[in-house]
Amino acid sequence: MHHIMIICPEASELIYAEKWLSRNGFHVNVSHSVSQANKYYELSDFDLILLDTSSLEPLEIDNTLKHPCIVFDDKASLSTAVNLMAKGALYYLSLPSTADQILNHVIDALERPKTLSLNSAQSQNKEDVILFPLSPEAEESRKLGSPESGIIGQSPKMQSLFKDIRKVAPTDVTVLVRGESGTGKELVAKALHNLSSRHAEPLISVNCAAIPENLIESELFGHEKGAFTGAASARDGLVIAADNGTLFLDEIGELPLEAQARLLRVLQEGEIRRVGAVQSTKVNIRLVTATHRNLKEMVRKGQFREDLYYRLYVMELILPPLRDRGDDLSLIAKTLLRATCEKYSTHQYEYSKAFDKAIRSHSWPGNVRELENAIERAVILSPNSHLEPQNLKLESLTESKPSNETTGDNSPSFSGTTLDDYLKHFVLSHQQELTETEIAQSLGISRKSLWERRQKLGIPKKVTADK
CATH class of the missing domain: 3.40.50.2300 (Response regulator)
Structure with a gap:
């Protein structure tokens, strides 16, 4: 006991x-x-x-x-x-x-294991070799694709991703995870951490877009007392908190250039220097980053350091969007439905064909995050007897798969090839009928991120009809 x-x-x-x-x-x-x-x-x-x-x-x-x-x-x-x-x-x-x-x-x-042993692992094939005892999280992560692992998927694209995760996780190699907002990039980072030799140490997750630009260096690297107005005492940053463990930087493309230079030093020298400090501190972290942006294009425009880009781009894992994952969509929806019913203490609704058809007809620009929100709406609004597909509230959000056909209304057709093209098209098509909050939720991003992308992409707040 x-x-x-x-x-x-x-x-x-x-x-x-x-x-x-x-x-x-x-x-x-x-x-x-x-x-x-x-x-x-x-x-x-x-x-x-x-x-x-x-x-x-x-x-x-x-x-x-x-x-x-x-x-x-x-x-x-x-x-x-x-x-x-x-x-x-x-x-x-x-x-x-x-x-x-x-x-x-x-x-x-x-x-949690008290000690790590390099001789305790037994494996059946080379790609599953993990030379240390596994925590409960790691055991679940080995079942990648199952609901227990947190990353659900049986499609060929996801199976290929899981195979790469198992190969990459036991190493200390830096990993760049790419995928649209809401696809589950943080779940990939957790799987990499849980299947690594660092699984008993902390995994520190940071959303670079959620921290004000003037505070991000202090949050990541710490600061000395008096380093800036309001720095009443010295403190460590999140990099130190991840020492011997894994640091996951989500939305790495939002990291300011000054902070990029400090991060480069961490990767090159294995040390950090607090803001306002003279002495450096040694750290030992495994870095996993994620973005939905084109870092190569950002390098070309001078928005991202080229030397840091090549430090990050050692191993790349790509998460496919939900609309490209076939039957995974139904599998994820069923799992989310079960979890949502438990969350709100309702009886378990039957996942009907009509409900599945409504879900499969949507393109899910916000991916899994948007799907989860829609299912919550349906569970809350539906009667006790059955789920009503219309309670997903997708009518005004439904977007046909990208095509060059002109829509019946005045919305511009989508003909771009990048995520920024798609975001611009989606915002212009829906901003007359949706609020900024609803647009951001549909895209699976924050209002702050939506505002920043409006500025960078030159998206006007209102669209004036041509006369």
Whole structure:
């Protein structure tokens, strides 16, 4: 039986975890402070500590992180997460958290291998050779294509991708993942991490488009006290948090040129320098990046460093869009339907032929992300008896597959060859009937990304009809 210590104030939401965990066979003790826990127990005797950081002093937190620990915070922040995980926290979760979230993270933390052995792997063929014991996540990732792995797909294109992932993952080679927004590029990064020798170390995921340009260098590389206005204290960045693990940079094409230069140094020298620092710090990371943009074209236009491009373009994995994956579309939709019904505690709807036909008739410019949103709408709006295809709310979003035919309305036909061409066409075709938020959701991107692409591609906010 696993022994777990919960350290939290009496009013903490974490207090309820004692009941949930006890019901699942764990032996649980509760202390209302670190000093109380140390007074009555030896923390080293526990397999895992659940720690609510509310009202705790930094020294108390640091001393507790010497033991296997999951940290909870009712005022969760990115900077705190980076700091605590760099100091040894296995996970950093916000409060309140659901019983399932806590239980899943507890099980994962308890089942993490304590040590790595290079002689423990047994494999049947060369492409599946992984020279280290596998975590539960890694075991699931080996079933690539199944719902358990997170990446669903049986189409030839996806099977080819899975084969490449299995070959590339055990190496430390830098990987560039390309694909449209919403295709699941982060899932590929997770599979690469889980099947690598670094799977027991952190996977730090960063969306470069989501961080303001003036903060991204500090977020990635850290800063010294006083390095800029508001830098009240020194702190490490996300690169340090990923030390010995994997750093996944999504939307790498949005990284400013100054930050690109710093990232190049990480790849070339294996070291980083905080903003405002003189000394460098050694780091050991495996870098996985992703983009839906044409980096070669960006290099040609001077928007992306050529030397960094060739450092990133060591191994390329391409995720096909959902519209090119054949029967995978139905397979993914069925899995999402089941998950959505569980999420909203409804009965399991039958996946009917009419519902499948409606899904297959759409081109899904937002890919899996758009499909997930549509299925959520259908589950929420449909009667208890059956799913109604019209509740997918795809009528105004339905886009025929690219062709050179002129549409019946005044929307421009799509005849481009790049993702930027398609995005421009989609926005011009739908901005009269959809809001900016709805357009961004349909494309599987944020409103900020949509605004940036309008600026770069010169897409006018309104289209005036020709007279």
